[in-house]
Amino acid sequence: MTLRSLGLAAVSLAxxxxxVVVGPALDGAxxxxxxxxxxxxxVLVGGLVGGxxxxxxxxxxxxxxxxxxxxxxxxxTAGATLGALLALALELPGGFPAVFGCAxxxxxxxxxxxxxxxxxxxxxxxxxxxxxxxxxxxxGALSVGLQYLSDSRALVAAARWSLGxxxxxxxxxxxxxxxxxxxxxxxxxGLARALQTFAFGEELSASRGVNxxxxxxxxxxxxxxxxxxxxxxxxxxxxxxxxVPHGVxxxxxxxxxxxxxxxxxxxxxxxxxxxxxxxxxxxGRELPVGVVTAALGAPALVLLLFRSRRA
Amino acid sequence: MTSLxxxxxxxxxxxxxxxxxxxxxxEAGRFLALVGPNGAGKTTLLRAALGLVPTSAGRxxxxxxxxxxxxxxxxAAEVAWLPQQPLPMESVPAREAVMAARFRFSETAAATRRxxxxxxxxxxxxxxxxxxLTELSGGERQRIAIAALLAxxxxxxxxxxxxxxxxxxQQGDTYALLGRLLETGIGILCVTHDVNLxxxxxxxxxxxxxxxxxxxxxxxxxxxxxxxxxxxxFGVRMLSLAAxxxxxxxxxxxxxxxxxx
Numbered sequence: 109m110t111l112r113s114l115g116l117a118a119v120s121l122a123x124x125x126x127x128v129v130v131g132p133a134l135d136g137a138x139x140x141x142x143x144x145x146x147x148x149x150x151v152l153v154g155g156l157v158g159g160x161x162x163x164x165x166x167x168x169x170x171x172x173x174x175x176x177x178x179x180x181x182x183x184x185t186a187g188a189t190l191g192a193l194l195a196l197a198l199e200l201p202g203g204f205p206a207v208f209g210c211a212x213x214x215x216x217x218x219x220x221x222x223x224x225x226x227x228x229x230x231x232x233x234x235x236x237x238x239x240x241x242x243x244x245x246x247x248g249a250l251s252v253g254l255q256y257l258s259d260s261r262a263l264v265a266a267a268r269w270s271l272g273x274x275x276x277x278x279x280x281x282x283x284x285x286x287x288x289x290x291x292x293x294x295x296x297x298g299l300a301r302a303l304q305t306f307a308f309g310e311e312l313s314a315s316r317g318v319n320x321x322x323x324x325x326x327x328x329x330x331x332x333x334x335x336x337x338x339x340x341x342x343x344x345x346x347x348x349x350x351x352v353p354h355g356v357x358x359x360x361x362x363x364x365x366x367x368x369x370x371x372x373x374x375x376x377x378x379x380x381x382x383x384x385x386x387x388x389x390x391x392g393r394e395l396p397v398g399v400v401t402a403a404l405g406a407p408a409l410v411l412l413l414f415r416s417r418r419a
Numbered sequence: 420m421t422s423l424x425x426x427x428x429x430x431x432x433x434x435x436x437x438x439x440x441x442x443x444x445x446e447a448g449r450f451l452a453l454v455g456p457n458g459a460g461k462t463t464l465l466r467a468a469l470g471l472v473p474t475s476a477g478r479x480x481x482x483x484x485x486x487x488x489x490x491x492x493x494x495a496a497e498v499a500w501l502p503q504q505p506l507p508m509e510s511v512p513a514r515e516a517v518m519a520a521r522f523r524f525s526e527t528a529a530a531t532r533r534x535x536x537x538x539x540x541x542x543x544x545x546x547x548x549x550x551x552l553t554e555l556s557g558g559e560r561q562r563i564a565i566a567a568l569l570a571x572x573x574x575x576x577x578x579x580x581x582x583x584x585x586x587x588x589q590q591g592d593t594y595a596l597l598g599r600l601l602e603t604g605i606g607i608l609c610v611t612h613d614v615n616l617x618x619x620x621x622x623x624x625x626x627x628x629x630x631x632x633x634x635x636x637x638x639x640x641x642x643x644x645x646x647x648x649x650x651x652x653f654g655v656r657m658l659s660l661a662a663x664x665x666x667x668x669x670x671x672x673x674x675x676x677x678x679x680x
Contacts, residue, residue, distance in 0.1 A: 309502070316499075
């Protein structure tokens with residue numbers, strides 16, 4: 109088990125290193141620029157975003173007691189997207205902080221409303237997903253309406269952003285995201301033991317000393333905030349938080365002390381690889397990475413649904 | 420002596436009174452069986468004593484303190500719970516299901532693991548520590564849940580039908596194990612449908628009857644009036660039989676009746 113965990117972590121890190129060198133050969137000063145100002149920051153941002161999505165997905169699955177729960181299925185991503193779009197389409201002054209603030213608000217409202225449904229006691233597994241889908245569809249409709257009403261310049265920026273992509277020049281993204289998401293990682297990883305106890309049943313965990321309201325608040329707050337930061341910078345990137353924790357569980361088993369850190373590392377590698385694929389599929393033109401993760405994630409979700417129905 | 424005390428505890432959910440001014444006291448080292456028809460409020464009483472449902476009146480006192488004044492971890496040091504469905508159907512190894520009950524301790528993962536394995540040994544399942552819960556029989560799962568209860572090391576154990584899913588030999592073993600816990604000063608409040616299992620615990624167990632959310636009686640298991648009171652509680656005639664110097668209380672078989680035609 110431990111060997112498998114170490115192996116998975118090592119492979120993930122190695123693949124991320126490989127992703128840096130995927131692409132045309134790099135020579136001279138131009139090559140240096142491409143390597144250090146384009147590819148390396150892109151991989152770092154991809155790692156920060158992918159790691160966040162993987163880790164948050166794994167904690168949400170436990171918190172919602174639902175194998176299909178993740179930031180993209182319970183509405184967190186959709187809420188953040190709506191908030192960020194609002195800021196972009198209305199061209200709010202304040203740059204990234206304004207976008208991030210609105211995304212945070214949207215993400216928190218969406219996760220909170222779904223968790224109220226989940227926490228109302230008798231909610232079945234499907235209710236949580238239905239609530240998540242409702243939030244997602246509603247915010248999706250609002251997003252489209254917003255784009256329809258906004259002027260064409262803002263519209264182009266918003267439409268491009270809403271596909272989810274990682275390209276960047278320089279280290280602004282790393283400097284903005286790292287201080288927002290890394291504290292959230294530490295909070296979520298620190299809750300592994302409480303979440304593991306919670307996984308055996310909400311009331312039973314309360315009788316064993318878990319402060320359930322506090323656990324719920326911390327996971328939702330850290331999850332919403334870090335996902336909102338990623339969405340505000342890169343746009344919505346779907347399905348990473350759904351697929352990655354499932355893959356990790358398959359390999360190392362259900363123990364959260366392993367699943368949580370490995371979902372972080374594997375999520376980072378997964379997104380970076382998807383991005384490497386996105387920029388090398390058609391030379392000269394880049395696909396947004398959100399398109400690649402969605403193309404991989406949609407069939408994976410269908411597969412999981414089938415499996416959970418059989419179980 | 421410390422005790423777990425419910426003082427006129429009422430619980431109402433959505434306008435329905437599930438528990439109506441119930442007062443009971445469980446002393447350290449004593450066994451109190453809680454009996455009553457389905458829907459009498461037995462499980463609600465346990466949940467109230469654990470602080471899992473808010474009381475609409477009255478209070479729960481453990482030692483000298485109100486239960487609700489304790490932090491979740493401090494509460495877990497006082498009362499532990501064996502619910503009716505104690506384990507999820509997941510492929511988690513048995514050891515980890517037991518380790519989860521150690522949450523209240525601030526200790527290393529290795530220490531948690533050792534304590535969990537000791538608890539598994541006490542229920543005779545040490546060799547199943549690495550088996551996923553999904554591969555265990557109903558009886559084994561119940562014993563794993565009891566191991567988890569032991570691993571929590573609380574002073575009072577609140578059990579909801581601990582003999583569920585167990586064969587007769589294991590039922591007796593489980594109550595004998597509970598009896599040995601009494602000697603270490605642990606107090607046990609146990610919901611059961613079969614008071615005869617109290618023959619296995621030793622000590623001087625008591626029986627509390629609950630119906631419609633109200634406490635109807637509290638008696639020593641030896642009390643001569645217990646069979647009649649149990650009969651009235653369940654609405655059946657109970658017989659008291661002597662066997663092996665012990666007493667069995669069983670529902671009377673139906674009277675022979677004349678044929679219809």
